[in-house]
Amino acid sequence: MTPDTVIDLGREALTTTVLLAAPLLLAALATGLVVGLFQAATQIQEQTLSFIPKLLAMVIALVATGPWLLQTIVDFTTELITSTVPRIIGS
Numbered sequence: 001m002t003p004d005t006v007i008d009l010g011r012e013a014l015t016t017t018v019l020l021a022a023p024l025l026l027a028a029l030a031t032g033l034v035v036g037l038f039q040a041a042t043q044i045q046e047q048t049l050s051f052i053p054k055l056l057a058m059v060i061a062l063v064a065t066g067p068w069l070l071q072t073i074v075d076f077t078t079e080l081i082t083s084t085v086p087r088i089i090g091s
Contacts, residue, residue, distance in 0.1 A: 001088050009084060016076045020069055027061035028054045
């Protein structure tokens with residue numbers, strides 16, 4: 001196992017992690033921005049007001065992107081098990 005193999009595997013893992021986290025984080029970010037603007041406009045500074053919409057937005061994002069998220073992690077795991085691990089063991 002060479003250092004290049006470890007770096008490539010780590011890069012692929014981090015890229016997959018970012019791809020999996022992005023839809024949920026973007027949904028929470030957008031919802032937080034909208035709720036923040038609403039709170040600033042109405043001067044309602046209730047902390048729990050931002051929690052429920054973010055939670056609902058993340059659930060909706062998870063339902064909408066769930067099949068893609070699952071397929072992405074299955075593809076990564078399949079590639080890891082069928083190609084990368086045998087290549088590492090064979091080295």
